[in-house]
Amino acid sequence: MAQNVYDQPEFFEGYSQLGRSVHGLAGAAEWPAIRALLPDLSGNSVVDLGCGYGWFSRYAREAGAAHVLGLDLSKKMIARARADTSDAAIDYKIADLDQLDLPETSFDFAYSSLAFHYVEDFGRLVATIHRALVPGAHFVFTIEHPIYMASHNPGWRIENGERTWPVDHYSAEGPRSTDWLAKGVIKHHRTIATTLNTLIGAGFAIRHVQEWRPTEAQIAEIPALAEEMDRPMILIVKVEK
Secondary structure, eight states: OOOOGGGSHHHHHHHTTSHHHHHGGGGOTTHHHHHTTOOOOTTOEEEEETOTTSHHHHHHHHTTOSEEEEEESOHHHHHHHHHTOOOTTEEEEEOOGGGOOOOTTOEEEEEEESOGGGOSOHHHHHHHHHHHEEEEEEEEEEEEOHHHHOOSSOSOEEETTEEEOOOTTTTSOEEEEEOSSSTTEEEEEOOHHHHHHHHHHTTOEEEEEEEOOOOHHHHHHOGGGGGGGTSOOEEEEEEEO
16 A cells, blocks of 8 residues: 555645645646646546545536546545535545556546656556556646656755755665655655656557746746756656557
């Protein structure tokens, strides 16, 4: 079973203060780039993997999806999603993505935001999603960029007067323990090659890969985003069955 860090009081309290928690999709700087990759969701059956507060699940319905299944390991997240949703066509369920089972050929679109780096068995999950999608269906997801999470001691460093980000142990895939909002948060590092080849091996066709960076307009509005130009934090992938 995956580590359920989001149900830890300290972590959940910290997460609830993040901009993307307070403002939803509008609070996620990468959202415009993701939205540009989404297919027409009209009439679609959608699965939202790691749905959190349900922001995307509700967006999918507003975009015309016929039904949305939102899945998350965290009881606190699911409780919040249900409290914030008044739509019988959105169904929220507690599920461990490391042990996920989905009915075959049941979904027209799959989505996930910043959840898969918590999953140990990415290959099993990808195969499960592939089976659950109808032929021609798209799947869009984001993860922490492998460069961002590779180091055993991530964080900005000052070397010779310049700020740098460590990329040690990049090829040594496996768990990473970090202190982010709480002590000992476990994430699973995989190289870009492993991520993409796992998708290809499961039968997906790669349609778009983006090492996200903010636009000049976003940096002008939020100067702190300028640091994202020095190392990628988020990887966006779109594939098709």
